Amino acid sequence: MELTLEKYLVWMKEFAQKISEQKDYLSDLDSKIGDGDHGNNMARGLTAVNEGLKAKQPADLTTALKVTAMALISKVGGTAGPLYGTAFLEMAKLSPKTTNLGQLLKAATAGLKKRGGAQMGDKTMVDVWLPITAAVKDKQLSAEKIKQAVESTKPMEAKKGRASYLGERSIGHLDPGAVSSGYLFEALLQAGVIK
Amino acid sequence: MKKIINDPQDVVAEMIDGMVRAYPQFVKKIPETFAMIRSDQASMKDKVGIVSGGGSGHEPTHAGFVGKGMLSAAVAGQVFTSPTPDQIYAAIKAVNTGKGVFLVVKNYSGDVMNFDMAKDMAEMDDIPVKSIVVDDDIAVENSLYTQGKRGVAGTILMHKVLGAAADQGASLDDLEQLAQQVLPHINTIAVALSAATVPEVGKPGFELAEDEIEYGVGIHSEPGYRREKIKPSKELVAELVAKLDNSLQLAKDKKYAILVNGMGATPLMEQYIFAHDVLNKLAEKSIEPAFVKVGNYMTSLDMAGISLTVFELADNKWLNYLNYPVETMAW
Numbered sequence A: 001m002e003l004t005l006e007k008y009l010v011w012m013k014e015f016a017q018k019i020s021e022q023k024d025y026l027s028d029l030d031s032k033i034g035d036g037d038h039g040n041n042m043a044r045g046l047t048a049v050n051e052g053l054k055a056k057q058p059a060d061l062t063t064a065l066k067v068t069a070m071a072l073i074s075k076v077g078g079t080a081g082p083l084y085g086t087a088f089l090e091m092a093k094l095s096p097k098t099t100n101l102g103q104l105l106k107a108a109t110a111g112l113k114k115r116g117g118a119q120m121g122d123k124t125m126v127d128v129w130l131p132i133t134a135a136v137k138d139k140q141l142s143a144e145k146i147k148q149a150v151e152s153t154k155p156m157e158a159k160k161g162r163a164s165y166l167g168e169r170s171i172g173h174l175d176p177g178a179v180s181s182g183y184l185f186e187a188l189l190q191a192g193v194i195k
Numbered sequence B: 001m002k003k004i005i006n007d008p009q010d011v012v013a014e015m016i017d018g019m020v021r022a023y024p025q026f027v028k029k030i031p032e033t034f035a036m037i038r039s040d041q042a043s044m045k046d047k048v049g050i051v052s053g054g055g056s057g058h059e060p061t062h063a064g065f066v067g068k069g070m071l072s073a074a075v076a077g078q079v080f081t082s083p084t085p086d087q088i089y090a091a092i093k094a095v096n097t098g099k100g101v102f103l104v105v106k107n108y109s110g111d112v113m114n115f116d117m118a119k120d121m122a123e124m125d126d127i128p129v130k131s132i133v134v135d136d137d138i139a140v141e142n143s144l145y146t147q148g149k150r151g152v153a154g155t156i157l158m159h160k161v162l163g164a165a166a167d168q169g170a171s172l173d174d175l176e177q178l179a180q181q182v183l184p185h186i187n188t189i190a191v192a193l194s195a196a197t198v199p200e201v202g203k204p205g206f207e208l209a210e211d212e213i214e215y216g217v218g219i220h221s222e223p224g225y226r227r228e229k230i231k232p233s234k235e236l237v238a239e240l241v242a243k244l245d246n247s248l249q250l251a252k253d254k255k256y257a258i259l260v261n262g263m264g265a266t267p268l269m270e271q272y273i274f275a276h277d278v279l280n281k282l283a284e285k286s287i288e289p290a291f292v293k294v295g296n297y298m299t300s301l302d303m304a305g306i307s308l309t310v311f312e313l314a315d316n317k318w319l320n321y322l323n324y325p326v327e328t329m330a331w
Helices: A005-021 A023-033 A038-056 A061-075 A080-094 A101-116 A126-137 A143-151 A162-170 A176-190 B008-022 B085-095 B109-124 B155-167 B172-185 B233-248 B268-284 B316-323
Strands: B027-029 B035-038 B049-056 B073-079 B101-106 B129-134 B186-194 B212-215 B226-229 B256-262 B291-295 B304-312
Touching (some): A005 A023, A005 A038, A005 A061, A005 A176, A023 A038, A023 A162, A023 A176, A061 A080, A080 A176, A080 B109, A101 B109, A126 A176, A143 A176, B008 B049, B008 B073, B049 B085, B049 B109, B049 B155, B073 B085, B085 B101, B085 B109, B101 B109, B101 B155, B109 B129, B129 B172, B155 B172, B155 B256, B155 B316, B172 B186, B172 B304, B212 B233, B233 B268, B233 B304, B256 B316, B268 B291, B268 B304
Parallel strands (some): B049 B073, B049 B101, B101 B129, B256 B291
Antiparallel strands (some): B027 B035, B035 B073, B186 B212, B186 B304, B212 B226, B256 B304
């Protein structure tokens, strides 16, 4: 399960498409437990990612991952910018050594955990990235698994980020970062990276 | 939503252009960024640069405090969204005169992460950077299981103290030590009458009934600790002072600075009524503050509400820092 430059570009295009379609839904989810800007921020970031990839015409996967990371870091802001940015930066750092998707996602998830300090069960992106990375490594990734991981954040009480100030009142809402991460992995399936 | 804007997407860019054109004597923009630095760069010579920033919508914070004697630069993010690390880093580079740069960050996860990344970038380029994460809001209990206390209006007093010390030649290490000493002595608590409306969202962050208030809200309309029917100013003050007393142990033999801060849609008339009640309440404890400030300093767009900050002046020098002259838009 190698991540090639060609497949990567399709993946990012699919991801941007989903984010653009679900922009209002993501911001709406965020307004329930955060500050209501996750959809707008991600849409701005993914537009920059695809514009950057188009303009720079990266010759290899490492460059493409770096372009993605820098666009997300400089355009998204909030917590999603540094978190998604760190994930792609970690993949960029590892990609000269391996293009194995499972390995790349493992490095990305480790970066995410370090930057945000979140653990499994804290109602964050990590609750999607950890199980999905495991599923990719076991060649078991499916739309159903992604949905389960995203839905698992609903009954959780937030321990990180702005939602943590709500305490128990955060229960019953999906974590917006988990939902956007779900789109990222759905896009991965649709791009045919995993067969 | 009724607002004096053009396109909701352009509010931050247009606001910054307005600031630098209205007050060119204080601030100028770093091209291609939302970062503003002092116009009078000679005043930063051989001094540690002080950089703060955060989401837009808290004006006059942060650019309003850029100028001689206070901040060296301010970095604005999108509305209620942290600025990005590349922009923070651009500000760090612009104000570093060789003595290093000190960052004042509010304890919100986005701010903490983005300033951390900017610090990493600066360190890679051998610029010494230190920082303080301000967490003055006592409404949210500090615990291992949440993000911890939020950084709110008390941050302005941190800017003032550090800015004065830096202007008098404090080193990067001195500033770090000073910031850490000051931090636990600054406590803030707020009450909201209505939530803010983010232009790109178009509706208020939460709904409060016409006759309801919420104690302990943050500066982005995040929830507080109790909602109840509106009360007279004196009773709001009694609730907030009791919370601060609990946290700071107010005592007549100690010195205090007080900041009464409007959240954006609270008339100054109401702020002064509230301030009068605060001073009465403190007088009951035989406390006469050594320093008082009333006005809109850390706003939350159009949120109606008010916050009360009590800064215990444990060191006499801190009062001198608060009174130190500055040249800024908003202090």
